[in-house]
Amino acid sequence: MSEKKRATPLLDELKKGPWPSFVREIEKSAETNAMARDTLGQVERSYEDKISHWKHGGLVGVMGYGGGIIGRYSDLPEEYPEVAAFHTYRVNQPSGWFYTSDILRTLCDIWERHGSGLTNMHGSTGDIIFLGSKTEELEPCFRDLTEHGFDLGGSGSDVRTPSACVGPARCEWACYDTLDACNDITHTYQDELHRPAFPYKFKFKFSGCPNDCVASIARSDMSVIGVWKDNIQIDQEKVREYAANGTDIEHEVCQMCPTQCMAWDGTKLTIDNANCVKCMHCINVMPKALRPGKERGATILIGAKAPIIGGALLATVFVPFLEMKPPYDDIKELAEAIWDFWGEYGKNRERVGEFIQRVGLGNFLEEIGLDPIPEMVAHPRTNPYIFFEDELEEEEDA
């Protein structure tokens, strides 16, 4: 075991300044945990050599599961024996990341019993991340987690742990119950989450309104964004209050509206709701005066991804408006139709968005059984893919 504290001059640089430092936090753990000590040593060495000394992948996991554990090894095991195997757990977070302090302590205790004690709350997909498990501790730690009601999240070519914004639990803009939808989808697709059967990952993300606090439009293969169908609710009295308190409604609100569908005459705000693209700008500026409409549901968008192999993609609207009521059968039907087609014809490591680009949106829609409609836009007022056959025929005839 590496008992000594090593000199880490390069990491020490990262402790300077007023902000929190991951180095300082790892050092605290290193006082009692040898894995944390060797982590510091190896990371310092990586900075010296300007190369990562971690290797990923391989044959690690817990019995029956194909996801949730990411194999990680040191390529300098003799020098840093405590981190020779340093696997990562993805633990499925509760919807909206709500915890009691008691359960947070329980999670930390479990992790101190079985691993490095280092966590990352949370990973970019949303999971609770436990960093650094030896191979022999994988099963015992998993047992401990499940005994306390937790389960692993997704990794590899499967449904990744769905995530949701805090939604109606704390936010007045929520147009549907993001927490319930996320929880329902997570439970429905346990098999798809734990048993990788897809060409690549598939992410669900649930945002309660177009502010999209979980960045679903940019990061998820199926993005569910709360929206309303009717008119923005206006409290004219409160609008006047904003004006009296210094908000320049003409410049800060009306002129910033992307479709210029608002007008302010000094006493009354009017909105041409047919031209509102639900960007949330006006509501965010005057939250006391404006609210989303009353007919609420969600827009379903498909095909976003962050840049890994190819470039980034934003999602495209597939279903402009859906009532979001349990048991969410429409969403499930759509997801399963997509998995069926993409699962069979997608290439290894090809995300749904890339697959759509390869086969064409028109063909994709036909295969999953959705009729093209004008609202299937890449972004407001832009529909670059769909050709309406009737119109083409008419043009040809003309």
Place this chain on the structure above:
Amino acid sequence: MGQPTVDEVANAMFDLVKATHGKKNLKAMDLTKAMIEKFGADAVDKKLCKLAIRQLIDSGRCIYSYFGGSFITLPPENEGGG
């Protein structure tokens, strides 16, 4: 050929994983397509194959691996067997 049982499909999948071990990485869908080809689309479908893969993994005969994608392979102690 009549409809094979889940066990029969799982056995056929296992044979395929063993035969290709070290030569080709197989994904769940590769196994499914191979079984549909072997037994015929009338006899097996994706659902049956899903159950067979579950049987294969839960019995410990195969495990999932990750090498830039998730594959189904033999557990380390069986690696010489292919």
